[in-house]
Each structure stands twice: as C-alpha cells, then as structure tokens.
Amino acid sequence: MTTQTAIDNFVNRCRTLGLSVTPQRLAIFKALIDDHSHPRPEDIYKKIKAEHPTISLATIYKTLETFEKHGIVSVVTHLHNTVRYDPITEPHHHVVCVKCNKIIDVIDPSLNTIKVPEHILQGNELLGYSIHFNVICSECRLKETN
Ligand SMILES: [Zn+2]
Ligand SMILES: [Zn+2]
Structure with missing residues (x-):
C-alpha cells in the first residue's frame, strides 16, 4: 500500500x-x-x-x-x-531486542495457525495472539563483542 x-x-x-x-x-x-x-x-x-x-x-x-x-x-x-x-492492524508477530528495545515485524502465515492449548479456549473467548521472539539483536551482539 x-x-x-x-x-x-x-x-x-x-x-x-x-x-x-x-x-x-x-x-x-x-x-x-x-x-x-x-x-x-x-x-x-x-x-x-x-x-x-x-x-x-x-x-x-x-x-x-x-x-x-x-x-x-x-x-x-x-x-x-x-x-x-504499530501502523499494521492485521495479526502479526514481533522480534523484540531485550537490549535496545527494537521491535521488528514478523509477518509469517505459518505462525497464524499454531494449535492453541485447549485450556485457553475453555470458558474464554480467544481474540487472537501475538508471538514475541525475544532476542539480542545482531547490532547489540556486535556491540557486546567489541
Ligand atoms: Zn538490539
Ligand atoms: Zn508490528
């Protein structure tokens, strides 16, 4: 767009x-x-x-x-x-750097079809989910080794 x-x-x-x-x-x-x-x-x-x-x-x-x-x-x-x-309102996921707090979008359809554990669905209405991959990003790793 x-x-x-x-x-x-x-x-x-x-x-x-x-x-x-x-x-x-x-x-x-x-x-x-x-x-x-x-x-x-x-x-x-x-x-x-x-x-x-x-x-x-x-x-x-x-x-x-x-x-x-x-x-x-x-x-x-x-x-x-x-x-x-976030300007993106469609379901998507994120890579989050725990050092610099950078957040990067992850748009991968395979992550939208995970099996939700049964107990979460019991009595609750599931609205959606978003996965955070917590990382130390490549930039921060470079800084660490220098
Ligand atoms: Zn970082
Ligand atoms: Zn996003």
Whole structure:
C-alpha cells in the first residue's frame, strides 16, 4: 500500500467513524504510517513538533488512544513500560531486542495457525495472539563483542 493510499483510507475511515480529520490527527497518522520502528508517543511527538509547534504530548497520547479504539493503529502490548504503536492492524508477530528495545515485524502465515492449548479456549473467548521472539539483536551482539 502506498502512503497516499494509506492516507486516503485513513480519511475515509475517519469520515465513516464521524471523526474529524484535523491537521494534527493527520500529522500523527502520517508520522506513524511510514514508521516501522513501533514508535512511542514521545517519538511521534519529536517527529512532528517542528511542523506542529502547538501540539502537546497529551494530545498525541489521546489521539493514538482514539486511533487504537477504532482499529486505525494497533498496540504492541505495553512493552518496556511504555506503549508502542504499530501502523499494521492485521495479526502479526514481533522480534523484540531485550537490549535496545527494537521491535521488528514478523509477518509469517505459518505462525497464524499454531494449535492453541485447549485450556485457553475453555470458558474464554480467544481474540487472537501475538508471538514475541525475544532476542539480542545482531547490532547489540556486535556491540557486546567489541
Ligand atoms: Zn538490539
Ligand atoms: Zn508490528
């Protein structure tokens, strides 16, 4: 999907939901759509505050929460004491570096068909699952050996 298509989809989605497409909301969405680092709200703030000097970190938190509630973005659980946002809303998995907190997407259909243990399905409604492969990434390993 191109960035422009993603933006068009976003605008249409907001219209359907009755959310107004303010310049700030658009800026937050745009900052996220090309960012596959799974940024924190603080990272998005740093990216857009030059162009939007009146925006506050609280607005970014609130806007991302609104986006998440409506399925416009997703959350990679609350890892490392901070919420990390994800422009990908389809089910997928992550490689997480325990040293530098880098999160990399893993999109592999074979991981979407694991056998869920029976006891998890008893009495619960399974909404989905996401696998985290915890690693020390190649960059961090290089730093360790130097
Ligand atoms: Zn690392
Ligand atoms: Zn992801």
